[in-house]
Amino acid sequence: MAFPGLQHIAITVSDLERSTKWYSALFGADPVLDEDEEGGRFHHAVYALDGGTLLGLHTHQGRESGDRFVEERTGLDHIAFGVGSHADLERWAQKLTELGIAHDGIKKAHYGSGVSFRDPDNIALEFFAAPEG
Template identity: 80%
Template structure:
């Protein structure tokens, strides 16, 4: 039996409305759902991405701290989105710039190239492409 791929990622945000606007602009789509979880513990907005992947934003009721994310604490380091080529990375760099989203441009390494940027809660995100053969 092979190990399954990721089906969804859910991140906790401090202001769901603000983050949903930001991610809707980034993804070019509105959430597939935006509702309270059945048990009432959290509210979430979920986006459907290419390849059947879901990306969720959660706000846990009574737990909003306003703390900014840092990958230096135990837990999530960053979320990487796959792109197919260096050309696509260049397109994303232009789109991020046009949207006013700060990034450091395309960084190359022997294992691939990527563009790192952050969401409104400082959560680290990346577009990544494997090396072209």
């Protein structure tokens, strides 16, 4: 039996309105879902990404710690969005620049290339392309 792929990723944000605006600009789309969870424990705005994966922004009704994201803390290190080619990475780096989102440019390694950047809560994000050829 094959292990299943990721269906969704949910991240907790400190300011849902700010993060929803930021991710909507990055994705070029609005959330497909924006509602309170049935039990009232959290509210989420959910985006549908290519390939069927969902990315949810969660707020826990004021119970968030307010701490900025640090990848050295146990838990999430970063989220990588797969792109098809180095040319796609160049286009995404340009879009980040146009949106005023700081990034480190394209970094190359033997296992692939990526462009790293951060969301408003400092969550580490990346566009990543496998090696070509």
